[in-house]
Amino acid sequence: MLNSHTLQRSFESHFNAKPQWVVRAPGRVNLIGEHTDYNDGYVLPMAIDHAIWIALRPREDDQVHIHSLDLGQDSVFILNRIEKSEGWAEYLKGVAWALQGAGYSLRGWNGIITGDVPRGAGLSSSAAVELATARAFACTSGFDWDAKLMARLSQKAENQWVGVNCGIMDQMASAASQAGHALFMDCRTLDIQHAPLPQGVAVAVLDTSTRRGLVGSAYNERREQCEAGARFFGVKALRDVSVAEFKARQHEIQDEAVCKRARHIITENQRVLDAMDAMHAGDIATLGQLFNASHVSLRDDLEVSSTALDQIVESAQAQSACYGARMTGAGFGGCAVALVRADAVEAFTQAVSAEYRQRSGLEATIYVCQPSAGASVE
Numbered sequence: 001m002l003n004s005h006t007l008q009r010s011f012e013s014h015f016n017a018k019p020q021w022v023v024r025a026p027g028r029v030n031l032i033g034e035h036t037d038y039n040d041g042y043v044l045p046m047a048i049d050h051a052i053w054i055a056l057r058p059r060e061d062d063q064v065h066i067h068s069l070d071l072g073q074d075s076v077f078i079l080n081r082i083e084k085s086e087g088w089a090e091y092l093k094g095v096a097w098a099l100q101g102a103g104y105s106l107r108g109w110n111g112i113i114t115g116d117v118p119r120g121a122g123l124s125s126s127a128a129v130e131l132a133t134a135r136a137f138a139c140t141s142g143f144d145w146d147a148k149l150m151a152r153l154s155q156k157a158e159n160q161w162v163g164v165n166c167g168i169m170d171q172m173a174s175a176a177s178q179a180g181h182a183l184f185m186d187c188r189t190l191d192i193q194h195a196p197l198p199q200g201v202a203v204a205v206l207d208t209s210t211r212r213g214l215v216g217s218a219y220n221e222r223r224e225q226c227e228a229g230a231r232f233f234g235v236k237a238l239r240d241v242s243v244a245e246f247k248a249r250q251h252e253i254q255d256e257a258v259c260k261r262a263r264h265i266i267t268e269n270q271r272v273l274d275a276m277d278a279m280h281a282g283d284i285a286t287l288g289q290l291f292n293a294s295h296v297s298l299r300d301d302l303e304v305s306s307t308a309l310d311q312i313v314e315s316a317q318a319q320s321a322c323y324g325a326r327m328t329g330a331g332f333g334g335c336a337v338a339l340v341r342a343d344a345v346e347a348f349t350q351a352v353s354a355e356y357r358q359r360s361g362l363e364a365t366i367y368v369c370q371p372s373a374g375a376s377v378e
């Protein structure tokens with residue numbers, strides 16, 4: 001497990017000085033509300049106890065010197081002429097570019113970055129890097145931490161600098177979550193509500209060990225199909241269509257794919273609202289059923305699941321300690337999430353690993369995750 005002492009020691013041996021701050025920003029798992037964020041809809045992610053950490057010390061000039069502990073690589077960029085290139089430092093550069101574009105005047109720093117958010121698994125390691133970077137600049141440049149604004153600027157970095165057309169969910173979860181709570185969010189207004197996790201339930205993240213990048217994937221195609229759906233209904237976004245309105249007019253939609261995508265988004269938004277009601281009522285059984293229904297919708301209507309995701313979800317659902325399970329994140333690979341009876345989580349983990357191995361021939365990694373706080377200075 002990472003801790004800030006190890007990181008401080010690495011900083012000292014690398015830069016020959018003590019770091020002034022250690023910042024962290026968490027990854028996230030989405031409990032429910034998948035692909036709804038870019039439809040102005042509702043989401044319910046939870047920041048996890050896997051994070052990106054940066055130990056840093058301000059510099060006198062406008063340069064950022066950053067060493068990645070995990071990759072053993074260095075990168076340098078100059079704040080008044082940031083140039084695009086390739087590689088992990090683009091996330092940091094993109095955030096600097098977005099902050100400067102929003103009028104912040106930034107000061108350089110030396111930093112060491114490390115983390116334990118699995119990369120490419122759908123747990124938002126890139127959002128965690130972005131928010132940790134924003135936190136680092138807030139320290140060296142002395143501006144107040146505005147979680148929503150930092151999330152929006154990090155999303156801008158990802159969209160326009162890195163070139164991934166993601167929604168706002170991951171950055172908001174990493175920026176604004178509260179320990180012990182999931183984060184309900186209206187992605188149109190960015191209104192948030194901290195929703196306590198019900199007692200006696202554990203959140204298990206089931207990594208299929210299969211990967212699929214977002215850039216150039218079917219993600220953008222899904223976005224376009226959803227926009228076509230919104231145009232059909234004559235609304236700004238599919239968030240504005242109720243399940244009843246959809247049912248009344250679905251037969252008029254010519255393009256079958258558009259019809260299915262719209263059905264997923266519209267029913268998923270309702271499931272998020274229902275999930276919030278279930279959480280407030282402490283009704284874990286209903287919450288679990290909503291998870292299961294979400295998976296079916298993602299598999300059959302949005303068509304973003306995969307064989308491995310289906311196998312791991314079914315392996316989880318087959319366990320009596322499991323209330324419900326679904327794929328999580330963008331899809332096509334990566335992770336599923338399951339709600340599990342807390343007192344049976346170890347047996348659950350073993351049984352799912354064995355069943356998944358037998359069905360897929362692959363090794364799963366299972367993380368029992370704690371709901372954590374958003375980006376912080378340690």
Ligand code: GLA
Nearest residue numbers: 034035166167168169329330
């Ligand atoms: C990725 C994107 C998010 C969201 C999810 C799907 O994680 O970064 O904005 O669209 O996919 O819910």
